[in-house]
Amino acid sequence: MLKVKELKKTYPGFELSCDMEVPAGRITGLIGQNGAGKSTLFKTVLQLCYPDSGNIELFGKDLKEITEKDKQDIGVVLAESQFSSYITIEDVIKIMKCFYEAFNEEDFRNKCAQFQLDTHKKIKELSTGMKAKLNVLLALSHKAKILLLDEPTVGLDVLARDDILAMIREYMVEDEERAALISSHISTDLETLCDDFYMIHDGKIILHEETDRLLSDYAIIKVSEEEYEKLDKKYLLKVKKEAFGYRCLSDQREFYMDNYPRLVIERSGIDELIELMLRGESI
Amino acid sequence: MKGLFMKDFLILKNQSKTLLMIFAIGIVMSLTFEPASLVFYIGMLGCLLALGTISYDEADHGYAFLFSLPINRKSYVIEKYLFILGSTVVFLAMSLVICGIMTVMGIYDRQNLLEELPSMLLALLMIIIVVCDITIPLRLKYGSEKSRIYLYLLSALCGVAGFVGSKLFPSMGAKFVAGIEQTPVILIVGVIIVFAIVSTFISVKVCEKIIAAKQF
Structure with a gap:
């Protein structure tokens, strides 16, 4: 159209x-x-x-x-x-x-x-x-x-x-x-x-x-500095330094859920996605 | 274009208090002034009120929405000229009705009115066309506020030019009037009509270029 x-x-x-x-x-x-x-x-x-x-x-x-x-x-x-x-x-x-x-x-x-x-x-x-x-x-x-x-x-x-x-x-x-x-x-x-x-x-x-993919596949991964060092970064889109360590944006939620079950992995809403896309650093 | 006419008509209609005041003053004027002043006053105010619709279009970023409607920029310009000239003619017609009523009431002299009216109307239409052909491009190009300043400057320039001209060529005015008096009426009317058409054509083309170049 x-x-x-x-x-x-x-x-x-x-x-x-x-x-x-x-x-x-x-x-x-x-x-x-x-x-x-x-x-x-x-x-x-x-x-x-x-x-x-x-x-x-x-x-x-x-x-x-x-x-x-x-x-x-x-x-x-x-x-x-x-x-x-x-x-x-x-x-x-x-x-x-x-x-x-x-x-x-x-x-x-x-x-x-x-x-x-x-x-x-x-x-x-x-x-x-x-x-x-x-x-x-x-x-x-x-x-x-x-x-x-x-x-x-x-x-x-x-x-x-x-x-x-x-x-x-x-x-x-x-x-x-x-x-x-x-x-x-x-x-x-x-x-x-x-x-x-x-x-x-x-x-x-x-x-x-x-939008469906965003809500199902995008994730915010919150990790300490130590955890970040060990993290497979190939599916990370953006990373932002925080007081507790790093906040990472990925479009492969399942991958991190399966391989890092102990990490804090949250679904990404648009607001957080915008914030990390704009303020985060590319890997 | 029908939608544009409707929009402008409704904007004018919503100024009904102003319109009523114009006619009330016109009727009071008709008791004390010559018919020429009355027709000039009402015709000119009609023209200015219709010109005011450009300010309404411009206000609050209105052009952006206006040109997102099913119109094109050229038709906007053409409608504006037709609407302003059309409104002026309607106002002039109303002023003539008032003159007619005053004549029937014996306030105006019928013979004088019939002798004066045609030349007066022609002169007035000429003035109004010149006003529109200058004002509309200025309004579209510079907006209401700036265009007003340019109009004042232009008027002052004309005044100075007239003053200097009369000093440099003192007998020119008298010669011009004498020349006109000797010219056949039909020729004068013809020249005025041709001038009005050429002037308006140029003005419309200038406006089309101004509007085409505008970004909102």
């Missing part, structure tokens, strides 16, 4: 350089710190900024050949950007009806009622959480084939985040040909939602992994 090949985009002091694929029927996550290049990647795919080199294909077409009609099949949430805050949700409904042939007004109104969004309120009168809900509802309102959601859960409390994630999951289940690229800095969002994820740091993709 979306292919990014050898993309390069340079700003003073920053270079985005990445390859990525978002196939149909998958929810792909994009994680990284603030300023890692997540939003730049989204904006480049949406042609809001232009790449210096590389190639982006969307719906099997070069990005330059994407028409207004094709753009009807893209559902977008952008961090910090939305419809003018001086119009009401009722106005937004009228505008969406003009922009999107497949806009489902009845379903959108039902969802607004479900999320207690008063359609007569101006956008500027909505809380941060309400605005985030509105943005996601809009992206899901016109049967888009691909969702490009940049930080859709930012500013939301736990319950509201769960609601939004459930809504996205439900939307994806409705049609198995749909695809989604979602960025978030909240790792648990991605753990529960995404089929695979890319980790981006300083404009570069440093890891691409299936």
Whole structure:
């Protein structure tokens, strides 16, 4: 559905350089710190900024050949950007009806009622959480084939985040040909939602992994200095010095479980994975 | 493009208090001012209000979201010109309705109005087109705040040029007016229409380049 090949985009002091694929029927996550290049990647795919080199294909077409009609099949949430805050949700409904042939007004109104969004309120009168809900509802309102959601859960409390994630999951289940690229800095969002994820740091993709494999095969091994010396290091990805010795990241949990049954070996969550990928040292 | 028109229309509609105030002041003006002032006031305010929709698009990083919608950058520029000129024509039409009502009420002289109105409307449309053709590219290129400064500078420059010109060529103004009076009306109208079309065409092309080069 979306292919990014050898993309390069340079700003003073920053270079985005990445390859990525978002196939149909998958929810792909994009994680990284603030300023890692997540939003730049989204904006480049949406042609809001232009790449210096590389190639982006969307719906099997070069990005330059994407028409207004094709753009009807893209559902977008952008961090910090939305419809003018001086119009009401009722106005937004009228505008969406003009922009999107497949806009489902009845379903959108039902969802607004479900999320207690008063359609007569101006956008500027909505809380941060309400605005985030509105943005996601809009992206899901016109049967888009691909969702490009940049930080859709930012500013939301736990319950509201769960609601939004459930809504996205439900939307994806409705049609198995749909695809989604979602960025978030909240790792648990991605753990529960995404089929695979890319980790981006300083404009570069440093890891691409299936979520299932991450949760089953990746492990954090905590060892003393003595234990570390004896440890087979061929499956260690990163190592970080700690007060007690070393914390090691591996993608071969079974190997270490079988060969070092006395060691402390824990499953790795995304948060710890990010931390060790960014702060740990390569072997 | 329909969605863009709807968006701009709703932004204008949400300024209903401002619109009502403009017409209230217009009606009060019509009791004391000449029809020319009334038509100029309402037409110009209509133009400025419609120009203001660019600021709404720009606010809160709005362009990024706007251009992620199913539109392209060229159609945004064309819609903006059509919307601003269209709104101005609607406001002018409303001002004419007020003039008509005032004439029926005997406040304006019917004969004077019919004699003055065509040339006045033509001159006003000319001014509005020039204002739009300069202001829209500046707004798109520099944003609301900076473009305002450039407009002030441009106005000051025009004022200085006019002043210097009148000092260097004192009889030029009188000659120009005399020349216009001797020119057939149809020729003047033709020149104005051609000027408006050429000026707007150039302005639209400049805006298309500005918007195409922008990154959000």
